[in-house]
Amino acid sequence: MKLASKPCPWYAKAKASTRKRQAEWLKRRAVEAYFQQHYDAFDQTIAAFNVPPPPSAKRRLDSLLQEFYLRPNADLESELHDRRHNHDLTECPSCGNPLIPDTLDHFLPKEDWPEYAIFANNLVPQCRACAPIKGRRYFCTTHQRAMFLHPMYSAALASVQFKINVSLQAGRPNFEIKFSAAKTTAHADIVRIEQHLRELKVLGRMLEFCVRHWSHWRQKVKTQGIDIEALFRLEIGTDSANEYGRDWATAFKKGVLRDAEALAALNAKPPLHPAPVEELIELNIC
Ligand SMILES: [Zn+2]
Structure with missing residues (x-):
């Protein structure tokens, strides 16, 4: 499983959507700058595991942002399909369950950080048993660290x-x-x-x-x-x-x-x- 190239190619595909509401919004310069800024900071956010990620400034737009993932255009759907199915994994990279992963986990949950809803490196193939257990959880306030390791970022x-x-x-x-x-x-x-x-x-x-x-x-x-x-x-x-x-x-x-x-x-x-x-x-x- 390899990290995607920078800048994330999925944004350009989402921007090319023929669905008017989606495409027009993404093409706004301020929106594009906001996304790029967050995409650039993603590696750092994952590395700073003992600091809670700042709350999303776009939470009120979460349904619109999640729509890019839940109702993607054909190009983006093809990318999501590849990420979900066309990999060489024979077990879940999160737990070792010997089933070919066929679902995607938003490592930073899309409900809380919707700007990463279609960011390639935030989407990790996972087994269907892990998905509901991990769910929307991310930061452990008891131990002040991220609860989970990101399989694409953790050699450990x-x-x-x-x-x-x-x-x-x-x-x-x-x-x-x-x-x-x-x-x-x-x-x-x-x-x-x-x-x-x-x-x-x-x-x-x-x-x-x-x-x-x-x-x-x-x-x-x-x-x-x-x-x-x-x-x-x-x-x-x-x-x-x-x-x-x-x-x-x-x-x-x-x-x-x-x-x-x-x-x-x-x-x-x-x-x-x-x-x-x-x-x-x-x-x-x-
Ligand atoms: Zn698993």
């Missing part, structure tokens, strides 16, 4: 990995979840990563994920006779030396493979009772 967040220890307790799977960051990560960033993961409820969501995935794979073994060990080893490939994974699914598979008892329980094949072959009739729907 990109270094986060997950480890899941799987074991059997009284015949049932138990999951112990751990998080890591690069050893070179500054203490201030560690504190921020921990808050980011806490605010997005990642621990609880990962536990739910593990329970669901255990059932999912158990069902696959029972109904399709899949060999979990062979499949998981194939998917993990040469990365097996590292106990941590970049996403939850990789961490889950590594955790299962590390515990022989859990692996045997997940991989236990039921006795084979071939289903009787049912006679079928072909349908014609041409």
Whole structure:
């Protein structure tokens, strides 16, 4: 995920809108200067994470500004579609959920800072589970810092990995979840990563994920006779030396493979009772 070039190309596309009300307003020199000033300050605003961003001077125009995002013209819609779908992410950059992100988060919420409603670097692909949890929250007044890390601005967040220890307790799977960051990560960033993961409820969501995935794979073994060990080893490939994974699914598979008892329980094949072959009739729907 790369930062957009400067000046943000989306503004020019919005300005070229054929929707009269939108285009005329954006073309005003004072409006353009206001936007540019805020776009120029965006990197600084994100970097100054322990200072609340100044309240927007355009809050009273928030519905008009949000309209550029909610009802974009065709050119801008194409940019938003690309940002939302045409990326190479295979997990959520905010939480590590192993789903291809297909929604966009306004890192600075568009309701409170509507000037960034169509600023490319404020729009981050995110999973649909993170979106309602993050919502409109941004600044934590208890700790006097931003609650979240911006995935496009934080190398520290990109270094986060997950480890899941799987074991059997009284015949049932138990999951112990751990998080890591690069050893070179500054203490201030560690504190921020921990808050980011806490605010997005990642621990609880990962536990739910593990329970669901255990059932999912158990069902696959029972109904399709899949060999979990062979499949998981194939998917993990040469990365097996590292106990941590970049996403939850990789961490889950590594955790299962590390515990022989859990692996045997997940991989236990039921006795084979071939289903009787049912006679079928072909349908014609041409
Ligand atoms: Zn997420």
